[in-house]
Amino acid sequence: MQPKEVAGRRAAEWVEDGMTLGLGTGSTVFFTLVAIAERIRDHGLRVRGVPTSLDTEHKARGMGIPLATLDQVTQLDLTIDGADEIDGAFQMIKGGGGALLREKVVAAISRREVIVVGPDKVVARLGTTFALPVEVVPFARPVVERALSRLGCEPAVRRTRDGSEYRTDNGNQILDCRFPAGIADARALERQIDAIPGVVESGLFIDLAHTLVIGQPDGRAEVRER
Numbered sequence: 001m002q003p004k005e006v007a008g009r010r011a012a013e014w015v016e017d018g019m020t021l022g023l024g025t026g027s028t029v030f031f032t033l034v035a036i037a038e039r040i041r042d043h044g045l046r047v048r049g050v051p052t053s054l055d056t057e058h059k060a061r062g063m064g065i066p067l068a069t070l071d072q073v074t075q076l077d078l079t080i081d082g083a084d085e086i087d088g089a090f091q092m093i094k095g096g097g098g099a100l101l102r103e104k105v106v107a108a109i110s111r112r113e114v115i116v117v118g119p120d121k122v123v124a125r126l127g128t129t130f131a132l133p134v135e136v137v138p139f140a141r142p143v144v145e146r147a148l149s150r151l152g153c154e155p156a157v158r159r160t161r162d163g164s165e166y167r168t169d170n171g172n173q174i175l176d177c178r179f180p181a182g183i184a185d186a187r188a189l190e191r192q193i194d195a196i197p198g199v200v201e202s203g204l205f206i207d208l209a210h211t212l213v214i215g216q217p218d219g220r221a222e223v224r225e226r
């Protein structure tokens, strides 16, 4: 089993009958969805999930996982999601798949946020292996781009494979911000980015993760609690 599958499946073991779940986005969480769907099919597990992207909504629906909207739930028992980078304090960069806004909304109402990754996502300092995604309103994009540059990064408009501008599920654009020396103070940076008019959300996830599952190449799942 690959690290992503090890981590994704291990986290699904915390899903209990009757839970309302947050369903994260990405190739690691995909294995969580598969494991949950297996338990629904084989053991009659009763759960419902709020998807963090149209992609996850599509996959979960196809696998027979019952879905709910934020009109129907006030709190989530457990959310399982991936990350692009996570440091020793469980601060994260997310949004590689463009789902950062919905992922953060869902994380904020989750009693427990479990992050599933392979070992390559664990870093000493955020911003050293991955550019920070920032979701912006298209009208404001040039203004936000200049303001982000003044914060010390090199923003680049995210594009699709065919070269056109990428749009999120919310109709916005993403600026992928490379910090040449990494991010020194993620908490302060999140506040600075959020203060720029036209920014919808940044991919910095501060104090939102409770549990980290790292799938290892030898098939072990390493579990760390914050």
Ligand code: 5RP
Residues within 6 Å of the ligand: 024, 025, 026, 027, 028, 029, 081, 082, 083, 084, 093, 094, 095, 096, 097, 098, 099, 100, 103
């Ligand atoms: C999507 C995300 C994903 O959780 C993150 O990109 C990790 O994805 P993967 O498990 O495919 O590496 O933040 O916006």
